[in-house]
Amino acid sequence: MDAIRWGILGAGGIAATVSADITALPGHVLHAVGARDADRAAAFAHRHGVHRSYGSYLELVTDPGVDVVYIATTHAQHQEHALLALRAGKPVLVEKAFTLNAAQARDVVAEARLRRLFCMEAMWVRFHPLIREVSRLLADGAIGKVVAVRADLSKRFDFDPAHRLFDLDAGGGALLDLGVYPAAVVWTWLGRPDTVQATGALAPTGSDLSVGMQWGYPDGRFAQIHTSAATDSPFAALITGTRGWISLEPRLHRGRRLVVHTADGDVEHLAPAIAGNGYRAELEEVARCLAAGELESPAVPLDDTIGILDVLDDARRQLGARYPAD
CATH class of the missing domain: 3.30.360.10 (Dihydrodipicolinate Reductase; domain 2)
Known part of the structure; x- marks a missing residue:
């Protein structure tokens, strides 16, 4: 592909920070942003030079011009939104933490592997x-x-x-x-x-x-x-x-x-x-994997993402901290 066209799912602070690094990378384009509120999405698009904005996540992930979706919502929404994008046929980069717990992570990873779509946690510290x-x-x-x-x-x-x-x-x-x-x-x-x-x-x-x-x-x-x-x-x-x-x-x-x-x-x-906000190396890795036809990054293996959440689940159980989704 000549340029990777990003779809940004979510219009909050982390979406803005990562979008700034996408804009600065040659061969990367902010194609579309989606939010639950159309006005908020339009304002985000205006601030960050995004080509299109949508007032729903479904419209974003079904835009044929989007090559890969960056999931930039809160932890509790990652599973739902990653599955929405994958089921629309879109590769995903999911902001950390990947999901609330390991069970949700297994669900997302299974969907990505079933559909043979690229999937990676945005664990940018591994690229530092x-x-x-x-x-x-x-x-x-x-x-x-x-x-x-x-x-x-x-x-x-x-x-x-x-x-x-x-x-x-x-x-x-x-x-x-x-x-x-x-x-x-x-x-x-x-x-x-x-x-x-x-x-x-x-x-x-x-x-x-x-x-x-x-x-x-x-x-x-x-x-x-x-x-x-x-x-x-x-x-x-x-x-x-x-x-x-x-x-x-x-x-x-x-x-x-x-x-x-x-x-x-x-x-x-x-x-x-380190140029920009520090996310460029992980964005370049997404581009490399997509160009090579790789379905996951060897730098951030999906099995590691699941395993780390297994450990954090165990720690939360020992502390007595439970999410409604648990």
Whole structure:
């Protein structure tokens, strides 16, 4: 295809942020946007230079000019909207968290595989240059055998029961909004854990507010993952090995510096300047997969997406945080 024509399903903040990066990429076109409100969709289209706007999601996904649909609604709506697009024959890029739970994720993935359509979670942190550099260093044995990983992403939000982060009907909670990032990164480095232990605190609405998880592995490796909507944290990640350690600073999803420490001394790696809002690499991966006829990305495998949600489901069960959809 000469240019990838994007359909944006949803007209909120994340849709605007990602649309700005789509606009800046050669070979990518904002073809259409759909929202439940036609005026809101038209206003979004005017602000972002989108060719067409629709007052319903169905109109968007059935537009023959749309090549791929970016699902930009809230977690609780992802399953419904991804299935709507897939059943209309459209490949999808689904904003993180992919769905509310692993059961919903399996439903979406099964539909995509049945229809042989491309599907990927928009887990852009996996494309961050420093996250990829850590993966390369670990594969090269730069710090020997990995013993443990610690990772954190936290951001304080003032409690508001109507805010999406505290609203269970909207998929609220620190795990799906923040914790999914360190979970995805640790999974990239260590794979699926054998055991999961979780502790933490709930918000007055019952959403998970602060969560600490320990993942255990049969060979003795372990990971400690922390996320919270009650506090800010400057910590990102620390990977310790038998011959040294790697620190990633200052925050996990926007890392700017990593240091490899061994007996030979410290080696610093700085992140290159990242153009735009940070989403271009994942958009380029969608384009590459579509051009190659690949139905999923090896950088964000669908089985990983499901597995991570399995783990987060387990953590929420241990905490007593439940969604109506559970």
